[in-house]
Amino acid sequence: MTIRSNMIILKPQMDPDTDIGGRLHRFPVTSHSAIVAARSDDLEVRQRAFETILTSYWKPAYKYIRLKWQASNEEAKDLTQGFFAIAIEKNYFARFDPTKASFQTYLRTCLDGFVANQKKSEQRLKRGGGTNTFALDFESAEEELNRHRVSDGITPDQYFYREWVRGLFTLAVEALRRSYDEKGRSVHFKLFEAYDLRDEQVTKLTYADLAREFSLNSIEVNNYLAAARRDFRRIVLDKLRETTGTEEEFQREARALLGIKIK
Amino acid sequence: MRWLSDNTIEHLRSITDDPDFSATKYKVVKEIARGGMGTVYLAEDIELGRQIAIKVLNTPELDSGLARRMVREAKIIARLEHPGIVPVHDVGTLPDGRVFYAMKFVRGSRLDEYAAQVDSIKDRLRKFQAVCDAVAFAHAHGVVHRDLKPQNIMIGSFGEVLVLDWGVAKLLPAASSEADTLILPGTNCDVRTDKPIDTAHGTVIGTPRYMSPEQSLGEVEQLDERSDIYSLGAVLYFLLTRQAPIERKTAGATGQSATTVSIQRPRELNSKISKAAEAICLKAMARSAADRYPSAVEMSADIGRLLDAEPVSAYRENTVERIGRWLGKNRFLVLLVLAYLLMRIFFILTAKR
Numbered sequence A: 001m002t003i004r005s006n007m008i009i010l011k012p013q014m015d016p017d018t019d020i021g022g023r024l025h026r027f028p029v030t031s032h033s034a035i036v037a038a039r040s041d042d043l044e045v046r047q048r049a050f051e052t053i054l055t056s057y058w059k060p061a062y063k064y065i066r067l068k069w070q071a072s073n074e075e076a077k078d079l080t081q082g083f084f085a086i087a088i089e090k091n092y093f094a095r096f097d098p099t100k101a102s103f104q105t106y107l108r109t110c111l112d113g114f115v116a117n118q119k120k121s122e123q124r125l126k127r128g129g130g131t132n133t134f135a136l137d138f139e140s141a142e143e144e145l146n147r148h149r150v151s152d153g154i155t156p157d158q159y160f161y162r163e164w165v166r167g168l169f170t171l172a173v174e175a176l177r178r179s180y181d182e183k184g185r186s187v188h189f190k191l192f193e194a195y196d197l198r199d200e201q202v203t204k205l206t207y208a209d210l211a212r213e214f215s216l217n218s219i220e221v222n223n224y225l226a227a228a229r230r231d232f233r234r235i236v237l238d239k240l241r242e243t244t245g246t247e248e249e250f251q252r253e254a255r256a257l258l259g260i261k262i263k
Numbered sequence B: 001m002r003w004l005s006d007n008t009i010e011h012l013r014s015i016t017d018d019p020d021f022s023a024t025k026y027k028v029v030k031e032i033a034r035g036g037m038g039t040v041y042l043a044e045d046i047e048l049g050r051q052i053a054i055k056v057l058n059t060p061e062l063d064s065g066l067a068r069r070m071v072r073e074a075k076i077i078a079r080l081e082h083p084g085i086v087p088v089h090d091v092g093t094l095p096d097g098r099v100f101y102a103m104k105f106v107r108g109s110r111l112d113e114y115a116a117q118v119d120s121i122k123d124r125l126r127k128f129q130a131v132c133d134a135v136a137f138a139h140a141h142g143v144v145h146r147d148l149k150p151q152n153i154m155i156g157s158f159g160e161v162l163v164l165d166w167g168v169a170k171l172l173p174a175a176s177s178e179a180d181t182l183i184l185p186g187t188n189c190d191v192r193t194d195k196p197i198d199t200a201h202g203t204v205i206g207t208p209r210y211m212s213p214e215q216s217l218g219e220v221e222q223l224d225e226r227s228d229i230y231s232l233g234a235v236l237y238f239l240l241t242r243q244a245p246i247e248r249k250t251a252g253a254t255g256q257s258a259t260t261v262s263i264q265r266p267r268e269l270n271s272k273i274s275k276a277a278e279a280i281c282l283k284a285m286a287r288s289a290a291d292r293y294p295s296a297v298e299m300s301a302d303i304g305r306l307l308d309a310e311p312v313s314a315y316r317e318n319t320v321e322r323i324g325r326w327l328g329k330n331r332f333l334v335l336l337v338l339a340y341l342l343m344r345i346f347f348i349l350t351a352k353r
Helices: A043-068 A073-089 A103-121 A138-147 A156-182 A186-196 A207-214 A218-242 A247-259 B006-017 B065-079 B111-117 B121-140 B173-179 B225-241 B248-254 B275-284 B296-307 B319-329 B331-352
Strands: B026-034 B038-045 B050-057 B088-093 B099-104 B108-110 B153-156 B161-163
Touching: A043 A073, A043 A103, A043 A138, A043 A156, A043 A218, A073 A103, A073 A138, A103 A156, A156 A186, A156 A218, A156 B006, A186 A207, A186 A218, A186 B006, A207 A218, A218 A247, A218 B006, A247 B006, B026 B050, B050 B065, B065 B088, B065 B099, B108 B111, B111 B121, B111 B153, B111 B225, B121 B161, B121 B225, B121 B296, B225 B275, B225 B296, B275 B296, B319 B331
Parallel strands: none
Antiparallel strands: B026 B038, B038 B050, B050 B099, B088 B099, B108 B153, B153 B161
């Protein structure tokens, strides 16, 4: 152990009487690495892997191109489409070596190389330019960029990482919502949304407030929130596993993601 | 999709990082330490109403090497029932899948903090002797610590000495079979392995500033009790001089620091250190394992002799030093004899007048 300072007071405790999970509950390992699957001989497996990677990375890639390469929104759209098109065509992801860097660093390096080449040769439109290879919601990405200014002093690399984290958490929140809707437990998600997805600027609700709002008692609120957080954590780690190449990289990224504050 | 602000993301990161202690008898009070493998929390045992420390694996992987290492660590500590080794109370798996173990919560300060506060070298040596005794006990049970350093040793509120952090300990062949067969507690699935969970050759684990040359070279198979003896020597060096034998930047830069860097003699840093104390330290830190103390018991015995002002095995003193040490040890007797002689002389002189 190296860090022995930075003591943190934790949030209110979960109810020990909860019946969700339980002592014998085992963390289900449901997802597999899309990075590994990208090397598969099976075309269908490979396509699913590409979809996973694309879903996680297109938005950080788009914003990164806008920020680092000072590209216009149209140019950034084409470059993003072009990059993922060529990455899939040439199977960039299968060449990833987890012993050398993390996948996100690898992807960012490939992206930089691609954009630099495109800019140099001015052949941007040759690959994906003006075409819509993938149905990506660039409008929402652009809106986020306009609405939330990039903080001063943040490097493009840090920005890429931060946006990747934001993307990962956003996908996890959506997956949690879908999962609870399917199970008919939408109240779990609504509680989670009301309590944990609120911006800090807004006055913080108490469990008693939530109990009143949702016609539950405080213990139910406590238990439902604990379950939602536990499921959220599981989904985040599942998604992280999908976008990491090895167990070691997964462990490293999980520590970085959950243990160290981003700027 | 919903936009998540930076504040919301930070909040989500903190709640996903919090261990889920529901369905256990523990209630977390606060985080007290965080490392690469796990995080230690101060918690309350609700049933017994006492405070304990809980080490929780950072990620929920039952079948990963880290989880097995954590359970193994708990099993190693559990078998080492000694006043100098923190007892483990419980081991299990949290509902969120993370392996944990609960242990005694030690109030006090780390050895490096203690050394900064205590000026008496003798007092520091007494604590060090207790460290040697705990390590000797572990060695007798076939366990090599591999990460002995002042930061892994606690001095409790009542002066008790406790050796912590057995996460990278090595089981010597005779002792390894039992602890390497694991069933993860708190689960209904068997996760057994007959393979030793040890470190591959060439892997360097530990703390460079305190590790032996063979450890810094990753010679995992060759590591035995004498590697810990080197680290004990390095801890003694720290207690005598208040600084590590190798500087942090040097240790980080070379990666093989203990094999290549020459160490400054303790007496060059603090002239109050006796030659015998320096000799014990340097003997323990000999580059060749064969030149070190063969056991922590013998090192502890030498420290005991040093504290009792008796000759130590690590240092051959000359006649003057022997007399000096004898005089120092029998100071009161010498003073009494001198006083007696002075009185006799005084009486003889006064009687002649």
